[in-house]
Amino acid sequence: MLREIGDGPGGGALSMEISLDEEYGIPGTRSTAVDETLRAQPKSKGPMDRIVTLEARQSTLNSAYKQEERKEVCRKIGRFFFSGALSFNIVNDPFWLPMVEGIAAYGVGFKHPSMHELRTWILKEEVGDINTMMEEHKKAWAEYGCTIMSDGWTDGKNRVLINFLVNSPAGTWFLKSIDASDSIENGTLLFKYLDDVVKEVGEEHVIQVITDNASNYKNAGVKLMEKRKKLWWTSCAAHCIDLMLEDISKMKVFEDTIRLAKQVVKFIYGHTWVLALMRSFTKNKEIIRPAITWFATSYLTLQSIYKQKQPFQAMFSSREWHNGPFVQHNKGIRAHSTILYDVNFWSRVAFCIKSVIPLVSVLREVDSEERPAMGFIYELMDVAK
Structure with a gap:
């Protein structure tokens, strides 16, 4: 910036003054008018x-x-x-x-393991890691004691398998599985299986053995307590409740109601057109289908049917049903009659639900792994009663 400065009266000289704000961007002597003018000008972009x-x-x-x-x-x-x-x-x-x-x-260049590697050194190292984990569980068994649990089931080849698990504060550990297809009904052999597992875990560590409540398991459990004086045999709470529900299902009012409900559900799910029609009326809500085992599912089916009472009645009263292909079908006629004209069906469904749902609620709790200790189960049973 050039500015004329006086050197006395009548004399003058030209001098150059560099303001700080122009050179370094530091507020200095520039006037407000100049600032506004510069801001109004488009800024040029630098490198x-x-x-x-x-x-x-x-x-x-x-x-x-x-x-x-x-x-x-x-x-x-x-x-x-x-x-x-x-x-x-x-x-x-x-x-x-x-x-x-x-x-x-x-990163780039990773070569995946071959089938040979998976079944050789990788498998061996994983087995070694599992054995290390098992040693930690064994320490908990020795320190706190443990419970041996047996779980029998049938696989897709109709083999009867028994899984043995060990539970302690360290968690539940899968010990082994045996094929008992030829000996499941033999109480003596079941006793031998249980006794061998107790011996393998260590009798001094075992507090109780839990099995199903079937007569063969019960006999094996009694023999085990006679031989091993320091442990107890306990029947599975979930299996006991399921057997209770099975006995209740044999009562006539329950048996007839469950039979009619199964007929309706089997008819609906056995025909795609009827199933699509049901879903349109229930807004895609499904009905729990009764399974071969676990009698609780029969009552859960009754409960889900009762929740869809009005959509079911509307479906079998609809124009779509009367114009459909199953209106003259024998099973369709029976289902239509059960839902709309059986004066006792819905009241009996409500009665069955009200009677057993407290037990089903207990079954849900004891069959999960989120609830502790026996005291809680006793409290649930008291509430159910």
Whole structure:
């Protein structure tokens, strides 16, 4: 900035003064008018501005590219699931995420394990890790004591298998499984199986043995207590309640009501047109279908039917039903008559539900792993009574 400064009266000289705000951007001597004028002028972009703009554009392009890249990877993972008909729930497995993160951390060039590696050194190392974990459980068995639990079930090949598990404050440990197809009805052999497991765990560590309440298991449990004086045999609470529900189901009013309900449900789910019609009236709400075992499901079926009483009545009274292909069908006529014209059906359904739902509620609690100790079960039974 050039400014004329006086050197005395009548004399003058030209001098150059550099204001601080122009050179360094520090507020100085520039007037407000000049500031307003400069702000009104369009700012020219320097080299740094262009660099920042290019970096922002590159970041946006990289983000879009990553999104497309992730999409392709996800499709390849999905294709693997679909080709092997794998359950989608596998992604919730606790070992899924560590596997994916491990592959990502390795980076480009990772070579997946071969089938030979999976069944040799990888399997051996995992077995070693499991044995190490088992040693920790054994320490808890020795310190706190433990409970041996047997769980019998039938697989898809109709083999009767018995799983043996050991429970302690450290958690539940799967010990082993045996094929008892030829000996499940033999109380003597069942006693031998239980006795061998007690010996394997250590009699001094076992507080109780829990089995089903069937007569063969009951006899084996009594023999076990006679031989092993320091432990107790206890029947499974869930199995006991299920047997109670089975006995209740044999009473005529329960038996007839459950039979009629099963006929209706079997008819609906056995014909796709009727099932689609039901879903349109119930707003896609399903009916719990009775299973072969676990008598509680029969009562849960009654409960779900009762909740859909009005949609069921509306469906069998609708124009769609009367114009449909099953209006003259024998099973359709019976289901239609049960839902609309059986004066006792709905009142008996309500009676059955009211009678057994307290027991079913107890069964739900004792059959889960979220509830502790026997005292809680006694309290639930008192409330149910």
